[in-house]
Amino acid sequence: YFYLRYTMSYRDLEEIMAERGVQVDHATLNRWVVKYSSMIAASAQSKKRPTLSSWRMDETYLRVRGKWMYLYRAVDKAGNTLDFMLSERRNRPAATRFFAKALSSNGIPNKIAIDKSGANAAAIREVNRILKRFGCPAKVQTIRSKFFNNMIEQDHRFIKRRVRHMCGFKSFESASAALDGIEVANMIRKQQFSSDTTSGFRMFAEIAG
Template structure:
């Protein structure tokens, strides 16, 4: 559950602002005006703090509520500019296009790839195969994960498939993230970038209808994922 202790605004107003910013191409100043039109006076800097604080919490809860995914994965990374430098946003989807996991990294190398795969496996189980492009770092990351699995007595070995054609699925899926990030003024820190991207991914998963729910709107589902808020 998300704790809103110390927050002087109604819980629905906080979650509405966070959800709206993550889902739609608005700036914090635009959102400040939108909230004011709904009777909530809140500074754009406060809105930024809400997004950075609550997005990772909602993302963590979303992983536990996600529908079961398929065992054939597509993995790739895209570029995100943070503090004037290009960083790497690792992402994976299954062959149906459902988002599996995501992770921002300062580097694109074997340890980063292995760390991402370990994170994805911990929340989605062991896939039968992972489709990647020609990246040597990603292939090395899968080999590293297979060694770890073997060390723990797991007989399952993840198959590596290198195919740019099959990987078009995730490359196309990058577009939602890139479109949302492209309208921002840029990230000022790794922490804020990672937190905001986590939230954008959850908004994307809601758009894909990846959660079993009877919620009547994307916002209500966002609140449902966030859980009962504690004041």
């Protein structure tokens, strides 16, 4: 949790823990993040408070193995994190996969605000076709608004600030896992979970448990 939440390296955390009498290698910490972060993120989706039906969706970018990759993200109109997905490509199939993932964990929204991306608009049309095929009367409204989407662009900053201090991702798997964990830490910061604890670390442990 401390690695995912704060701007510190694995070696920093190794040293901090050693000062408290806990001996753990920085490589072990890395393996823990890769192994457990995605499972904790899945648990977080089932434990978070209900979200609103007006969404803002956007993607940001980061380097993995020296190549640009894309982090799809969505928040509701109150700024609560809905879902996230790292993708090697920024196109209609990737956007469709992301929307399917977000709908499965958050239900069907009334509307989604996006930027001018044609791929995202095409993905929402595809989602509406799928919903109609399954007899769902609901239709997701698309809003193209820079003003509405400014909220999620601001929300990207927490993720980008944490990633900026990392030494770089060596694989898609490690990048995806670390981003899953960072997103959960961000959700805890936003108080998206019902709990008596005020400690972010304890909340993370409750989600993991």
